[in-house]
Amino acid sequence: MDSKEIQLLIAEYAPDAAAIGLRAAGALAMILIGYWVAKFVSGIIKTAMTKRGIDATLTSFIGKLVFFILFALGAIPALAHAGIQTASVIAALGAAGLAVGLALQGSLANFAAGVLLIAFRPCKVGDWVDAGGCSGTVESISLFSTILLTGDYKRIVIPNSKVMSDAITNYSAMPRRRIDLIVGISYDADMRLAKEILQNLVEAEPRILKDPAPTIAVAELGDSSVNLVCRPWVATGDYWPTRWKLVEDLKNAFDTAGIGIPYPQMDVHFHKES
Known part of the structure; x- marks a missing residue:
């Protein structure tokens, strides 16, 4: 060229x-x-x-x-x-x-639920929750799954879509919780004495809050017992230790005072035919 x-x-x-x-x-x-x-x-x-x-x-x-x-x-x-x-x-x-x-329909549903969990924060790491049919402490929340640690230290991985599709109960969200105890005493027992014992136990426990004031009252007249209700308030972190201590002290105090706690029983009568 x-x-x-x-x-x-x-x-x-x-x-x-x-x-x-x-x-x-x-x-x-x-x-x-x-x-x-x-x-x-x-x-x-x-x-x-x-x-x-x-x-x-x-x-x-x-x-x-x-x-x-x-x-x-x-x-x-x-x-x-x-x-x-x-x-x-x-x-x-x-x-x-x-x-x-x-x-990726399932994965995208988990992702969308993860975005909502992170954005609206119904729970956070460290909270004790009921979510997705499981209970435990929140270990992590990612875009696709939420990981809980159970009380006996098992790790549960829950898809976020399952977490968001059901109710989430957060036991750690509020600074205080109420202990609800139903105590049944026999109809022959001294009801006023039983209420006084409950009041003394509540006042003697330092972890129980003064405000709101505890509630001690007669809840109902049951089939075989008079049911008393005891509802003190405690800090959220003190809930289980205080509840366990209160139940133990209550049983000991009732035993000492001679107040019976009825339990289900059945009387069987035999009739001899002549």
Whole structure:
């Protein structure tokens, strides 16, 4: 190929090459600008969420999600500016997203429930809860599962969708709890003395709060016993030790005072036929 032919080729294709180069440079500039804008906005959102005390896991995820969405919104026009047909790309991404969503329905449900758990905080690490049909101390809450430690130190991994689909009872959320004791005494026992013993035991226990004041009253007249109710308040962390101590002291005090606690029994009578 001689120099004349080369000059003809350059003259023929140079304008198109220049236009392609300009479009490519413009597309690259748009991608870079979109990248920095997405990074800047996601950084602002992450900073705001951190200042509001939102969980670090959720903050990181939301920041990354915002970044990728904004970057994609900037990259698609850049590809179109470069001369690439974006309609087929968008259609392919949509189809792929639909297929992935159908394949991961359970995982996506767990993920959505995890976001709600982290955002609304019905429980936190260290709380004792009933959730998903299980009881235990919350060890961790991730985007897909919640881990509980039972009283005998078993680890239970519960999918977040199961946690959010049922009631969550949080025993550690409030600073105080009420102990509910129902004590049955026999109908022959001295009811006033029994109430006095309960009052003395409650006043002698230092872990029982003075405010709100404990409630000691006759709850009902049962089939075989007079049922007294004793409802003192304690700090949440003192609930079980105080309850166990109160029950033990109550039994000893009733035994000393001669107050009987009835128990189910059956009398069988035999009649001899003549």
